[in-house]
Amino acid sequence: xxxxxxxxxxxxxxxxxxxxxxxxxxxxxxxxxxxxxxxxxxxxxxxxxxxxxxxxxxxxxxxxxxxxxxxxxxxxxxxxxxxxxxxxxxxxxxxxxxxxxxxxxxxxxxxxxxxxxxxxxxxxxxxxxxxxxxxxxxxxxxxxxxxxxxxxxxxxxxxxxxxxxxxxxxxxxxxxxxxxxxxxxxxxxxxxxxxxxxxxxxxxxxxxxxxxxxxxxxxxxxxxxxxxxxxxxxxxxxxxxxxxxxxxxxxxxxxxxxxxxxxxxxxxxxxxxxxxxxxxxxxxxxxxxxxxxxxxxxxxxxxxxxxxxxxxxxxxxxxxxxxxxxxxxxxxxxxxxxxxxxxxxxxxxxxxxxxxxxxxxxxxxxxxxxxxxxxxxxxxxxxxxxxxxxxxxxxxxxxxxxxxxxxxxxxxxxxxxxxxxxxxxxxxxxxxxxxxxxxxxxxxxxxxxxxxxxxxxxxxxxxxxxxxxxxxxxxxxxxxxxxxxxxxxxxxxxxx
Ligand SMILES: C[S@@+](CC[C@H](N)C(=O)[O-])C[C@H]1O[C@@H](n2cnc3c(N)ncnc32)[C@H](O)[C@@H]1O
Numbered sequence: 001x002x003x004x005x006x007x008x009x010x011x012x013x014x015x016x017x018x019x020x021x022x023x024x025x026x027x028x029x030x031x032x033x034x035x036x037x038x039x040x041x042x043x044x045x046x047x048x049x050x051x052x053x054x055x056x057x058x059x060x061x062x063x064x065x066x067x068x069x070x071x072x073x074x075x076x077x078x079x080x081x082x083x084x085x086x087x088x089x090x091x092x093x094x095x096x097x098x099x100x101x102x103x104x105x106x107x108x109x110x111x112x113x114x115x116x117x118x119x120x121x122x123x124x125x126x127x128x129x130x131x132x133x134x135x136x137x138x139x140x141x142x143x144x145x146x147x148x149x150x151x152x153x154x155x156x157x158x159x160x161x162x163x164x165x166x167x168x169x170x171x172x173x174x175x176x177x178x179x180x181x182x183x184x185x186x187x188x189x190x191x192x193x194x195x196x197x198x199x200x201x202x203x204x205x206x207x208x209x210x211x212x213x214x215x216x217x218x219x220x221x222x223x224x225x226x227x228x229x230x231x232x233x234x235x236x237x238x239x240x241x242x243x244x245x246x247x248x249x250x251x252x253x254x255x256x257x258x259x260x261x262x263x264x265x266x267x268x269x270x271x272x273x274x275x276x277x278x279x280x281x282x283x284x285x286x287x288x289x290x291x292x293x294x295x296x297x298x299x300x301x302x303x304x305x306x307x308x309x310x311x312x313x314x315x316x317x318x319x320x321x322x323x324x325x326x327x328x329x330x331x332x333x334x335x336x337x338x339x340x341x342x343x344x345x346x347x348x349x350x351x352x353x354x355x356x357x358x359x360x361x362x363x364x365x366x367x368x369x370x371x372x373x374x375x376x377x378x379x380x381x382x383x384x385x386x387x388x389x390x391x392x393x394x395x396x397x398x399x400x401x402x403x404x405x406x407x408x409x410x411x412x413x414x415x416x417x418x419x420x421x422x423x424x425x426x427x428x429x430x431x432x433x434x435x436x437x438x439x440x441x442x443x444x445x446x447x448x449x450x451x452x453x454x455x456x457x458x459x460x461x462x463x464x465x466x467x468x469x470x471x472x473x474x475x476x477x478x479x480x481x482x483x484x485x486x487x488x489x490x491x492x493x494x495x496x
Contacts (some may be wrong), residue, residue, distance in 0.1 A: 002035040002052040004222075005263045010084050012051050015060040018109045024063050024116050025084075027270055028075035029056045030294070033450030033459075037298045038074035045072065055451075063116055066273065070120070073297040073328055076277045079259055079270035080116040083108035088267040094141070094161070094227045098236045101228075102138040104260075105240025108269045114213075117256060120273045127212050127256075132244055139239030146231035155224035188219030188230030188260075189251050214250035215241065215258055223264040234260060237269075282327075284353035285346040287318045291386050291424075295452065296324035299384050302461060303422045307331035309381035314370035314410060315339075319347030319363070321384050323354060326361035334361075337368035371405035375413045382420050383410055389426035389457070399430040407434055408473050411441035411464060419464035420445070426457045435462065440470040 002008075010016070015025030030038040032055040039050035039057050046068055050057040058081065061069060069078055083104075090097045114127040143164040150157070150169060162170055219234040226233075237260050242249055247256075257272040279292035299321060305311050309332050313321040316336030326334040338344050347365040354361065368374055387406075388399060403425075410421060421442065425431050435444055445461040 001033070002054045005053045005056075005261070005268070006086065006266045008051055008053040008058075010051070010058075010086060010266070013058055013060060013081070013084070016081055016084050016109070018112060021112070022062055023060050024066070024112055025058055025060050025081040026066065026069055026273075027056050027058050027079045027081050027268075028069065028072065029077045029079075030075050031055070031292070031298070031450050031452060033448055034074070034295070034298045037301055038072075041072055041074045041301065042069075063112075063119065066116055066120060070273065070278070072278075073324070074294055074301070076274075076279050076292065076294050078273045078278070080113050080273055081268055081270045082110065082113035084266065084268035086266050088262075088265065090226060092227070094164075095138075097226075097228050098138045098141060098232070101233050101236035101260075102240040103134060104237055104267070104269070105244050106134060110245065113271045117271045117273065121255070121275075123213060123255060125212075127247075128245060129211055130246060132246070134240055134243050139235055141232060142235065143229075143232065146235060147229050149231075150229055154229075156226050156229065159225065159227045160229075188221065188234040189216050210242070210246050210248040212245060212247040213255035214253060215247045215256040216249060216251050216254040217241070217258050217260055219260040219262065221262040223262070225264070226262070230262075233262060282320065282323050282354060283318065283350055285318060285349040287343060287346050289386075289389070290318055291320045292452075293320065293324045295424075295450075296321045296384075297328055299386070299422050299424060299459065300325045300329060302459065303382040303384045303420060305329045305332040305382055309333070310335065310379060311382045311384060312336065312375075312380050312413075313385045314368070314373065314383065314406065315385050315387060316347060316365060317343050317386070319350055319365050321386065322347075322363045322365065323350060323361065325384065326363035327354075327359060330362065332362070334363040336363070336365040337370070337373075338365070339367065339369045341367055371402070371409050373409055373413050377412050378415050380410075380414045380419065382422070383414060384422045385424070387423055387425040387427070387431075389455075399425075399427045400433065403427075403430050403434040404437060407438045407442060408470075411438065412469065414464045416464050416468060417466045421460075421462040421464075423460045423462065424450075424457055425460070426455060428458045431458070431460055435460065438470075438473060440467050441465055441473070 013025045014020050015023040028038065035052045035057055039052060042048045042050050042057065042059055046061060048059040048061055050059045090100065110128060118127060144166060147164065148166050152169060157169060217234040217238040219230040221230045221233065238249055241247060241258065259270045259272060261268050279294040282293045283290060303311065311325055311332055311334050313336040316322055316338050319336045322334040322336035325332065336347060344365055344367045351363060387403065435442060441464065442462040443465055445463050447461065448459045450457055450459060
């Protein structure tokens, strides 16, 4: 597992140093658990060495080459880092914390950041027309606004004075705490200068002409010791930026999103270079369990398809894996199938959508049952699939039967000795149990735990053994099938 930001070596990042005019440091976010796979893509395509942290990789790159980073397939969001410091200790009093956050606006390398941002989005004009010194008046805290969506389970509740808490949080603090190192989910957008919020007194002390890109601050904060919430941090930092650079705040219609990341000891500031996450690139027709395109790419990479090979996704849902595969491994035949008619229709709509956008892809989908594939034996080189998890799709009881039958059938269609399978599932137990049962046909090549939107899942890598078939497995399956049929029959008779 990649280290948390605090533990990684930020000294290796040279782009953060303002004197290094030609290079910048980028942060690319990635599904937790797949940092190394993403780093290999960066190394392979850009020659860049990444510094890994949990859920992200950092890399130095020439500013002129930033567009190449935005074309990477493994990463979700890309941001240019303009300030990073370890051991950013926060004082004991809330007011002093606010002051530090407000003054933090003076520290980032705004010049380099806006240069990279401007190159990416083509903003016309000079974003930094004037830099004014801060007037040292922090923004009036608004806990009534900023803390109102704080959850009762939030671990920072204990650190906040009772009188600043919104009424619904005053009583039952600490009832339902989560883990110590939880990531606080109290949002965090700067609300400074929203015209209704500012009282007259504040306004007079803060009047200056606002020019430049409309911006908002998004704060993400990890740790339980802070004496402020993320929106409060965003408010103070945003006030400093507004004061210093004169940029107007606009929470919904912003040109620039600035990220303030507060870890337990490390703080960094970055500017977003992706308006929407890169994983949204492929789909037009969405299903209940669509995988991110970036995750599909990472799974495909683990299978390492070679030119001329056949790769299938036997349970493809909306064809997210075959579609991503066909755009990145172009000299490979990608086939997908699903036993659910509507999923196949969605797959076709998604493929047509990309073809209309001018993509040429070697991909097709069919309606089939993954436990009885309409394929001859030994024809497939690799299987890359996202199996029913048993949470949003299927059940664990179903999975135990389905996984077993599918593994036996997939072993039949996959080339012995060289064939491999990369299988993603949340239902780790069913998978481990069944891999043991089919060990004569598949041997384990490792597994990787990942985190998909808070849900823990595991990627299993399997290699096809050299045994052509194991008749005992098929026999076991058939006798089980007969028993199921007998049970069904008995149930029917009872019901009648
Ligand atoms: C987790 S979903 C796949 C989602 C897909 N990766 C996507 O992004 O849209 C699993 C799929 O397996 C399919 N499935 C379940 N049992 C199957 C079977 N016996 N044969 C083929 N497909 C099956 C379900 O219909 C479902 O679409």
